[in-house]
Amino acid sequence: MKFSIYALVVGAAFAAATPLDMIDEIEAxxxxxxxxxxxxIEIGGDNVTLTGSAEEIYNQIVAINPNYDDExxx
Numbered sequence: 017m018k019f020s021i022y023a024l025v026v027g028a029a030f031a032a033a034t035p036l037d038m039i040d041e042i043e044a045x046x047x048x049x050x051x052x053x054x055x056x057i058e059i060g061g062d063n064v065t066l067t068g069s070a071e072e073i074y075n076q077i078v079a080i081n082p083n084y085d086d087e088x089x090x
Contacts, residue, residue, distance in 0.1 A: 056088060057081045 042049065053073045054065040057080050064080070066073045077084050 057084060059087050
């Protein structure tokens with residue numbers, strides 16, 4: 017019985033930090049964390065993980081595969 021009560025208390029503590037709380041913390045800090053994007057850059061290629069702003073990630077993708085928009089872009 018002790019274990020189940022302990023698990024309930026720990027679970028409640030983790031549930032207290034919601035994504036909205038995290039957004040409030042980010043806004044309060046004034047810093048925008050970089051995005052993390054993972055996906056294919058070339059048809060049949062391995063997934064690649066890139067970080068940065070949306071524009072920075074797109075620029076990295078196009079630098080690796082200049083035909084990205086025609087091949088895999090939307």
